[in-house]
Amino acid sequence: MEVLATAAEGTADLLAEECRELGLTIVHVRRDGVVLDLNTKATAKALVHLRIATRLLLAVDDCFSSDAEDLYRSIRQIDWRRWLDDRHTIAIHATGALPGSPEAPSRRGRAPRGPGIKNHVFAAQKAKDAICDQLRNRIGERPSVDLEDPDVRVVLRFRGDRCGVYLDISGEAMHRRGYRVDMVEAPLKETLAAAIVRAANWDGKCPLLDPMCGSGTLIIEAVMLHLGIAPGAMRDFAIERWPHHGQSLQALLEKEREQAQHDAKEAIANAQLPSVVAADFDRTALRATRTHLERVGLDKLVEVSRVNARRMDAPPAGTMIVTNPPYGERIGGKDVTDLYRDLSHHWAPFEDLDLHILDGHEGFIGAFGYQPVEELALRNGPLHVRLLHLRMDESFKLQDPPVANPTL
Known part of the structure; x- marks a missing residue:
């Protein structure tokens, strides 16, 4: 399965070094992290041993999202029964350059036909509606939303009119090793x-x-x-x-x-x-x-x-x-x-x-x-x-x- 190990700005090459040392298969290195090809055993190894990765995200889809209706339609077309049911809670998190924003990459594509994507909160709400509507239609029930501690977190990473859809494998950010309990001013992750x-x-x-x-x-x-002390040996995922x-x-x-x-x-x-x-x-x-x-x-x-x-x-x-x-x-x-x-x-x-x-x-x-x-x-x-x-x-x-x- 394709997994994105995200990295803080400037650290992707260092993360790639440690991925190679762990024997993880690298697909390619990006500015925001390293794309890996992992089986379940390698996923467990990456979660427990990676030090620099901020999160591990399972790639689900990369879809067109020029407006709110495109986003809803694209998210609803994914078969969410592969990962979700009505007994487990979900949350949606959106990030990145929304379509039409100054940070969005410029490309020629279809002009938006419906309402624009106003902000990340709106994008997350639209995706939640698509997921819940699909599951209600296919299994008769929908999952509940838990913004604080969901069982499954869906992550939308926008690049203008393209949106990468991921599932957060790690949960809490991976800087939370489990050893730091006393906080000081301006701590370093x-x-x-x-x-x-x-x-x-x-x-x-x-x-x-x-x-x-x-x-x-x-x-x-x-x-x-x-x-060689593993950073993830004291925590759950x-x-x-x-x-x-x-x-x-x-x-x-x-x-x-x-x-x-x-x-x-x-x-x-x-x-x-x-x-x-x-x-x-x-x-x-x-x-x-x-x-x-x-x-x-x-x-x-x-x-x-x-x-x-x-x-x-x-x-x-x-x-x-x-x-x-x-x-x-x-x-x-x-x-x-x-x-x-x-x-x-x-x-x-x-x-x-x-x-x-x-x-x-x-x-x-x-x-x-x-x-x-x-x-x-x-x-x-x-x-x-x-x-x-x-x-x-x-x-x-x-x-x-x-x-x-x-x-x-």
Whole structure:
């Protein structure tokens, strides 16, 4: 079956890498994810082991949808008895560029003949009507709608006058691993953190440090990746509740989860890691980090330390720093560029640092004072960000070096 593994902006190629490593069959890579050809066993493997995918969506149809009547007609022509019955609840979610919107791809097609598709809520309502009308006509009853916790979620992904129709296999977004319970301000999603640490390519040999760790997500995802700890071993998936597919796949998923949990225990017991430190100055963040490390079983492998990143002691030579500093958008305030200058001034003497910094502030490079070796454009929620790979040596230093703020 054809499955779309969706990915956050900028992470599709990284997702494709991990799909290949898992032995999953790739049909093609798109900007919004990776199209896979999966049997039921491979689907269970993908759900339990993929780190960067945000959702797994089963492709049902790709239909014409220039107006509301086209959408209704196309959705009603699909035989929904293959996946739905009247005893299980449904919800419809619509996203993407609606026909006639500025974001829609331009193509010559049939002009709309009926009412336009006003918004995503209207599109979802129209699709729900089509599904319920068809099932009522064919089996005499219709499924109930549950917007909060449906058994089956239908996803419409619009591309102008074309609409991809999918069923959400994963259910809750796949960044919900099951280990994060304590929230801190502006948390980083686990799927994006997994993409960042994969791009940073930590080999488990050099020391690893996040001096502004928040709830510890980057460090946890880095160690999980290195030890091969499956991200989906602690959670359930929507497809297990489907009327006609859930039971057979549930057995495969249970077996996959049990094996993943067994492998994780062995990997943790036999782990030989260098210094791995999750640090922050905020005590609430450190409490959250400790809780999350304990839930994954990594609390004996990772040191948690209260550190002011502007004043911290020199880490071991060759340390990789992977961190997500304040951007000034939600935390950090007006002095955020002073923070960047202070970090640069204080870290410059440290020996052979390998820096991977998630930058969401347009003034970061100028304030930090070094050109990146390379950068990767990403998206953190609504924010456009960049993952910067930096080396603090003279060949990358800007002409006007940053000056530390003596008042801080």
